[in-house]
Amino acid sequence: MANLRNCSVCGRLFAYQQGRAVCSRCREEEEEQYMIVRKYVRDHPGATVFEVAEETGVEEEIILQFLRDGRLQSKGFAEILECMRCGTRIDGGKYCSNCLRDLDSQLKGAISPTSQRSATEEKKSRGDRMHTRE
Numbered sequence: 045m046a047n048l049r050n051c052s053v054c055g056r057l058f059a060y061q062q063g064r065a066v067c068s069r070c071r072e073e074e075e076e077q078y079m080i081v082r083k084y085v086r087d088h089p090g091a092t093v094f095e096v097a098e099e100t101g102v103e104e105e106i107i108l109q110f111l112r113d114g115r116l117q118s119k120g121f122a123e124i125l126e127c128m129r130c131g132t133r134i135d136g137g138k139y140c141s142n143c144l145r146d147l148d149s150q151l152k153g154a155i156s157p158t159s160q161r162s163a164t165e166e167k168k169s170r171g172d173r174m175h176t177r178e
């Protein structure tokens with residue numbers, strides 16, 4: 045049975061599958077916006093998000109979403125996002141390089157009994173944060 049949801053962009057009901065709650069029409073539109081933004085950024089490598097948004101007519105929040113997804117990168121966007129774990133300013137993606145290394149070593153450390161407790165706690169707090177973001 046179809047899992048119906050309201051599109052988070054236009055509010056229409058649509059058959060939700062997975063990922064973000066965006067209907068196919070808005071997704072397509074977003075894809076077009078992505079192409080426009082990507083082209084603009086390529087032609088204007090030093091442009092800030094504000095400039096790109098103004099010149100392309102694409103909302104800043106949507107451009108930031110492209111950055112979080114790791115689809116877009118530009119010199120002008122340096123340190124515009126925050127690491128989801130420690131809040132450090134980062135250029136793209138979800139975590140800073142320190143946290144990526146931490147998370148990676150915790151993943152490996154979780155196998156050894158000595159660091160199991162902290163790894164579990166980290167998992168829990170991260171889970172909570174994921175929840176509030178939704």
Ligand SMILES: [Zn+2]
Nearest residue numbers: 051054067070
């Ligand atoms: Zn929509």
Ligand SMILES: [Zn+2]
Nearest residue numbers: 127130140143
């Ligand atoms: Zn971090």
